[in-house]
Amino acid sequence: xxxxxxxxxxxxxxxxxxxxxxxxxxxxxxxxxxxxxxxxxxxxxxxxxxxxxxxxxxxxxxxxxxxxxxxxxxxxxxxxxxxxxxxxxxxxxxxxxxxxxxxxxxxxxxxxxxxxxxxxxxxxxxxxxxxxxxxxxxxxxxxxxxxxxxxxxxxxxxxxxxxxxxxxxxxxxxxxxxxxxxxxxxxxxxxxxxxxxxxxxxxxxxxxxxxxxxxxxxxxxxxxxxxxxxxxxxxxxxxxxxxxxxxxxxxxxxxxxxxxxxxxxxxxxxxxxxxxxxxxxxxxxxxxxxxxxxxxxxxxxxxxxxxxxxxxxxxxxxxxxxxxxxxxxxxxxxxxxxxxxxxxxxxxxxxxxxxxxxxxxxxxxxxxxxxxxxxxxxxxxxxxxxxxxxxxxxxxxxxxxxxxxxxxxxxxxxxxxxxxxxxxxxxxxxxxxxxxxxxxxxxxxxxxxxxxxxxxxxxxxxxxxxxxxxxxxxxxxxxxxxxxxxxxxxxxxxxxxxxxxxxxxxxxxxxxxxxxxxxxxxxxxxxxxxxxxxxxxxxxxxxxxxxxxxxxxxxxxxxxxxxxxxxxxxxxxxxxxxxxxxxxxxxxxxxxxxxxxxxxxxxxxxxxxxxxxxxxxxxxxxxxxxxxxxxxxxxxxxxxxxxxx
Numbered sequence: 001x002x003x004x005x006x007x008x009x010x011x012x013x014x015x016x017x018x019x020x021x022x023x024x025x026x027x028x029x030x031x032x033x034x035x036x037x038x039x040x041x042x043x044x045x046x047x048x049x050x051x052x053x054x055x056x057x058x059x060x061x062x063x064x065x066x067x068x069x070x071x072x073x074x075x076x077x078x079x080x081x082x083x084x085x086x087x088x089x090x091x092x093x094x095x096x097x098x099x100x101x102x103x104x105x106x107x108x109x110x111x112x113x114x115x116x117x118x119x120x121x122x123x124x125x126x127x128x129x130x131x132x133x134x135x136x137x138x139x140x141x142x143x144x145x146x147x148x149x150x151x152x153x154x155x156x157x158x159x160x161x162x163x164x165x166x167x168x169x170x171x172x173x174x175x176x177x178x179x180x181x182x183x184x185x186x187x188x189x190x191x192x193x194x195x196x197x198x199x200x201x202x203x204x205x206x207x208x209x210x211x212x213x214x215x216x217x218x219x220x221x222x223x224x225x226x227x228x229x230x231x232x233x234x235x236x237x238x239x240x241x242x243x244x245x246x247x248x249x250x251x252x253x254x255x256x257x258x259x260x261x262x263x264x265x266x267x268x269x270x271x272x273x274x275x276x277x278x279x280x281x282x283x284x285x286x287x288x289x290x291x292x293x294x295x296x297x298x299x300x301x302x303x304x305x306x307x308x309x310x311x312x313x314x315x316x317x318x319x320x321x322x323x324x325x326x327x328x329x330x331x332x333x334x335x336x337x338x339x340x341x342x343x344x345x346x347x348x349x350x351x352x353x354x355x356x357x358x359x360x361x362x363x364x365x366x367x368x369x370x371x372x373x374x375x376x377x378x379x380x381x382x383x384x385x386x387x388x389x390x391x392x393x394x395x396x397x398x399x400x401x402x403x404x405x406x407x408x409x410x411x412x413x414x415x416x417x418x419x420x421x422x423x424x425x426x427x428x429x430x431x432x433x434x435x436x437x438x439x440x441x442x443x444x445x446x447x448x449x450x451x452x453x454x455x456x457x458x459x460x461x462x463x464x465x466x467x468x469x470x471x472x473x474x475x476x477x478x479x480x481x482x483x484x485x486x487x488x489x490x491x492x493x494x495x496x497x498x499x500x501x502x503x504x505x506x507x508x509x510x511x512x513x514x515x516x517x518x519x520x521x522x523x524x525x526x527x528x529x530x531x532x533x534x535x536x537x538x539x540x541x542x543x544x545x546x547x548x549x550x551x552x553x554x555x556x557x558x559x560x561x562x563x564x565x566x567x568x569x570x571x572x573x574x575x576x577x578x579x580x581x582x583x584x585x586x587x588x589x590x591x592x593x594x595x596x597x598x599x600x601x602x603x604x605x606x607x608x609x610x611x612x613x614x615x616x617x618x619x620x621x622x623x624x625x626x627x628x629x630x631x632x633x634x635x636x637x638x639x640x641x642x643x644x645x
Contacts, residue, residue: 023071026133027062030125031055034118054114058098058122065094071130087130095123151179153215155207157234158223158248159185159200166222166248166264167196181214185223186230207234211241220264222248232272239537269471269535280503282314284510288369288411289314295367295409296321297352297400298374300328302463303415306502307371308332312342319345320365322352323374352396355403362407370404371505372397373415375431382427383556383627386611387603393430394437395600401438404453405445411454413509414438418461418494418519421582424625425557429615432622433599435517435584436592442515444589454514458505459582461494461522470528474535482547484532487554491529492561494522508579519571521578525561554626592618 035051069090098119105113114122154170156163163183170178183200184207185191191202201210210216219238221231238245245267294311298304299321305328308319323329329347336342346365350357352374375393376382382389397414404412416435419428435457442455464471470493477484501520508518533543541547554560571580595618602611612629616622616636624630 019071020066022133023066023130024059024063026129027059027126028055030129031058031118031122033125034122037121038115038118054118057101057113061094061097061101062126065090065097069093083134084131087127087134091123091126091130094126095119151177152217154178154180154218154220155182155184155210155214155216156180156220156222157184157203158221158226159183159187159190159195160223162224162248163222164195166220167198169264181216182210184210186226203234208237211237211243216241216243218244218246220246220248221267224248224250235267235272239534242537242542244540245538267538269531269538272534280507281510285506286314288510289316291315291317292368292410293318293320293365294369294371295319295361295365296371296373297323297396298372298415299323300325300332301373302498303502303505304371304373305332306498307373307505308336308345309340310499310502310506311371312336312340317344318365320348320361320367321345322348322350322361324349324351352399353391355399358399358403362403362409366407368410369509370400370409370412371415371509372400372412375415377417377427379419379425379427379557380555382430383425383629386426386430386608386615387606389426389430390433390599390611390615391603393427394433394596397434398437398596401441401455404455405441409453411456411509411512412438413505413512414455414457415505416457416459416517418459418522419559420459423619423622424559425627426612426615426629427557429612429619429622432619433592433596433615436587436618437596439515439517439584440587440589440592443586446514454512456509456512456514457517458508458520459517460496460501460504460520462496463501464495464497470531471535474532478535478539478541478547483550484536484547485550485552486529486532487552487558488560489529489551490527490560491554491558492525492527494525496520496522504579507576511574511576511579517582517584518574519580519582521580556627557624558626 032055035054069086071086071090098114099116102112102114102116102119105111156166158166163185167180167183170180180196180198183190183195183198184203185200186203188202190200193200201207219234221234226234235245246264247267249263249265289311294316296304296307296311296319299308299319300323304321304323308321311319321329321332326349329349333345333347336345348361350361352358374396376389401412403409414434416431417428419425420432420435421428423429423432438455438457442453445453462469474484504518504520508516508520512518529549532549536543536547543549570583572583573580595614599611599614599618602614605611609629609632612624613632613636616629616632620637623633
């Protein structure tokens with residue numbers, strides 16, 4: 001007895017030959033009982049004579065059905081409804097085979113092999129004993145294992161099919177290590193009912209009460225229809241009680257239609273900062289991009305590569321992947337070829353500052369659309385390297401815009417940044433100057449009958465998970481044991497996911513008439529220190545005990561608060577509630593073009609003060625913050641005032 005208990009406690013599995021042997025024994029017992037029951041436990045000599053050849057025949061048929069349907073192949077500890085269905089088919093097949101054999105035997109010899117009444121009784125005995133054997137083994141397996149270890153107590157959010165499958169997955173994959181103590185669901189009609197023997201509670205009424213009254217280690221989200229706002233509230237509640245969070249992936253991502261525990265994923269901070277899915281005018285975008293050649297600059301970057309992924313479903317003729325980063329471009333090419341299975345692309349290594357190289361690209365591929373995502377974007381680095389900022393962000397944009405006009409590109413969409421609004425740093429100012437050139441160029445060309453290129457600018461803020469952004473940085477710091485570095489306790493930022501940003505770029509491009517600067521609804525601003533604290537909790541760590549926060553001070557050119565881009569006084573609405581048109585000052589093309597030529601000419605001087613001073617004269621609202629260039633503001637402002645007077 002002790003050895004049997006140890007067998008189940010250790011989680012050992014019954015071998016196939018063992019299951020096969022037991023099933024044969026069940027068949028033998030079943031047919032014996034069927035005979036005894038049929039003849040009221042009084043067997044005469046003629047009945048015993050019949051049994052002498054009937055029982056071997058029955059056992060032979062049952063063995064054949066076991067082999068055909070492989071009843072011994074399943075892991076008996078994880079018996080499920082599929083195993084029940086297999087038992088039904090196996091026993092029914094054997095019973096039908098015996099009945100048909102009886103009919104043939106009756107026709108040939110005028111005798112039954114096995115009495116029909118015995119066959120029917122045996123059928124029900126077989127169904128009962130085979131199913132019971134498996135259920136008993138499963139119960140023994142789980143109960144014995146529960147005794148042997150301290151389980152993780154789980155609440156499953158969602159009492160639908162996904163919740164039911166999630167519980168079965170825990171039972172199957174992890175045995176007694178996980179114990180589901182409750183289901184919770186937002187549907188009040190399910191409250192106080194049971195599923196898989198576990199009570200269902202109404203989420204809004206009982207969840208916090210369960211956290212307080214029950215030992216709960218984890219909450220698993222299995223409700224795919226849960227609103228994002230509700231999920232965010234639930235996550236905050238779980239973090240309050242130090243409860244770990246897991247997500248069940250949608251059924252479309254299950255492997256071969258089956259869910260395993262390894263597919264459960266931890267809730268990430270990106271999941272909590274997401275907003276409701278964006279509804280795109282796919283018909284309009286498809287009409288624009290189908291069978292067209294699309295050039296994407298910065299194609300290997302966070303935004304550029306996602307633009308590639310989102311454009312592919314609209315069936316372009318060809319996508320030109322332009323970037324100067326060789327390894328990331330190779331990785332993207334590998335993804336397209338082996339994962340996405342998309343062949344309609346050309347990989348081009350090139351620098352947007354090199355006009356001769358760009359001209360060859362335009363001349364060779366004749367793009368219909370240009371999505372310009374290439375840029376230097378890191379504020380502190382550009383603050384130290386203004387000459388490179390203007391060469392890449394300004395000259396590079398000018399090269400692309402001029403060539404788009406020369407080669408009759410249908411539409412040029414520039415990806416800009418909210419840091420171009422009242423810029424406080426070199427990076428933001430360089431993007432604002434690029435915007436000025438693109439917009440003024442379009443205004444100049446509007447009256448020219450032979451001009452066909454539409455120029456559109458899109459602005460958005462920080463993108464979740466993009467290269468060099470705060471969330472990947474925090475994640476690395478957590479893995480390294482900390483500390484998490486935050487520049488200032490009051491710093492806030494607007495965030496948007498990479499897919500969301502790219503979807504809005506596509507939508508803005510499809511609705512633009514030319515000359516607009518589109519800005520996106522970035523939602524509510526997020527305090528960076530709160531973001532850091534939440535990431536620490538989601539990692540199962542305790543602030544101040546397992547990991548520390550460190551405040552490093554604002555970096556050069558960094559703002560404390562980002563501008564509110566959706567201020568009604570500065571924007572005009574569009575038909576899409578998340579996209580607005582910025583009302584900005586317009587400039588004469590000749591003036592902007594001359595200023596840019598002068599600005600680029602200063603590159604050879606490598607004099608940062610001269611370069612930044614010129615940028616401030618071009619963008620009067622450019623006032624440096626926490627930067628060595630603050631001393632230039634008063635001088636430039638005085639010069640501009642004298643010029644106005």
